[in-house]
Amino acid sequence: MSQYDFDLFVIGGGSGGVRCARIAAGHGARVGVAEERFWGGTCVNVGCVPKKIMVHAAEYGQWAREAPAFGWTGMRAGEHDWPALVAARDAEVRRLSGIYDRLLGNAGAQAFNARATFIDPHTLDVGGRRVTAGRIVIAVGGRPIRPEIPGCELGLVSDDLFELKELPRQITVVGSGYIALEFACLLRGLGSEVDLVYRQALPLRGMDGELREAMAEALTSQGIRLHPGETLARLERVGDGVALTTGSGRTLPSGQVIFATGRVPHTEGLGLERAGITPGRSGCVPVTVQQATEQPHIFAVGDVTDQLNLTPVATAVGHALADTLFGNKPRVASFLNVPTAVFTSPPAAMVGLTEEVAAQEGPVEIYSARFTPMRHTISKQPRKTFMKLVVSARTRRVLGAHMLGEDAAEIMQGIAVAIVAGATKEDFDSTIGIHPTAAEEFVTLRTMTRRVG
Incomplete structure (x- = not known):
């Protein structure tokens, strides 16, 4: 690699x-990294981190409203201070973004605060500087998109939530995936009136059907107005607000509309054609199992590949690739049994197969429960917890776990270890529960709900 400026150059921070x-540099490679916008990418700056901080803020309001049921007579929700939340959120984002920059320096990688584009398969333009590399990794992530309807420019996209100067009094959220539901819940929890418009009959397309039903009920119970089965026709300016007209002819007046209808790989203008790479659907970079493109020395990781767009997956794939290329430890990251969570109110989490997918592969037993957790039996809030195990009738392995309820994400992380390890239903049954918790339900589901497939 000595004929090149770098052994490895990564496009995207x-x-x-x-x-x-970082891992490649730790293995002794000469590494350069270019980031044109902000270190830490979407997750740290306009995704997981600032969103979760706002979710926490919304939860405090709920706790204050429930506090009198537990004897806290002096506590009240009051009026939310949006600027105070924004200041705290943005300070944490700056801190974490700075850590990413320092991590690279400590590892010995050279960071470039610049845009990098391809000149040819081994050469990049990095902020006007010509740089060559033996191997190149494309890790530019994705960007939100607006639906192609008249007036779409009047709506916000997910990144814009973190630029709002004040809490919207009333807002319409379009979409029913992770981002849409999380934004709808946190804004509702902070005091906004929220309408949720989506095409499917139930939110969270592709997830377990029972979980989707429980989620729709949970959204409604907190006062979010659901408009399922609606397509979009146009968006128009009306006074100080906007009006969204749906395909069925309904018009929803709103203070603002935020589109959470999808993201696409951020490859526009990257010069893939000059590198000899043909983009896939929506501009993604097609890769092999080893993350290689059609140019064997150019790789891609993360959302730009449109494989499984989750931050921990991108991190695991990036680590495995560095070990393979420079650490003499060839391996690939697994995309099987990846746990994930939706930070709604209450949150949902899942790992493994849904009932629908598992039933197509063979007979399965379903164990499920819905109940009011202790906290809400006291506070009288209409919040239910839903828990479910999908079990192979032949092997007895637990194929999937699904939950909607308080601490779902924290609980599912541990359940994921068991499922990845191949635990059976009998392993769950022989595990002593921690009482009193909601989590113990996963090891006390003794009665089969039904058998399918």
Whole structure:
């Protein structure tokens, strides 16, 4: 690699790119990384981190409203201070973004605060500087998009939530995936009137059907107005607000509309054609199992590949790639049994197969429960917890776990270890529960709900 400026150059300073660069540098490679916008990428700056901080803020309001049921007569929700939340959120984002930059320096990688584009398969333009590399990793992530309807420019996209100067009094959220539901819940929890418009009959397309039903009920119970089965026709300015007209002819007046209808790989203008790479659907970079493109020395990780767009997945893939290329430890990150969570109110989490998918592969037993957790039996809030195990009738292995309820994400992380390890239903049954908790339900589901497939 001595004929090149770098052994490895990473385009993009998000979670996957930075992890790949750090590990490669630790293995002794000469590494360069370019980031044109902000270190830490979407997750740290306009995704997981600032969103979770706002979710916490919304939860405090709920706790204050429930406090009198537990004897806290002096506590009240009051009026939310949006500027105070924004200041705290943005300070934490700056801190974490700075850590990413320092991690690269400590590892010995050279960071460039610049845009990098391809000149040819081994050469990049990095902020006007010509740089060559033996291997290149594309890790530019994704960007939000607006639907192609008249007036779409009047709506916000997910990144814009973190630029709002004040809490919207009333807002319409379009979409029913992770981002849409999380934004709808946190804004409702902070005091906004929220309408949720989506095409499907139930939110969270692709997830377990029972979980989707429980989620729709949970959204409604907190006062979010659901409009399922609606397509979009146009968006118009009306006075100080906007009006969204749906395909069925309904018009929803709103203070603002935020589109959370999808993201696409951020490859526009990257010069893939000059590198000899043909983009896939929506501009993604097609890769092999080893994350290689059609150019064997150019790789891609993270959301730009449109494989499984989750921050921990990008990080794991970036680490495995660096070990393979420079650490003499060839391996690939697994995309099987990846746990994930939706930070709604209450949150949902899942790992493994849904009932619908598992039933197509063979007979399965379903164990499920819905109940009011202790906290809400006292506070009288209409919040239910839903828990479910999908079990192979032949092997007895637990194929999937699904939950909607308080601490779902924290609980599912531990359940994921068991499922990845191949635990059976009998392993769950022989585990002593921690009482009193909601989590113990996962090891006390003795009665089969039904058998399918």
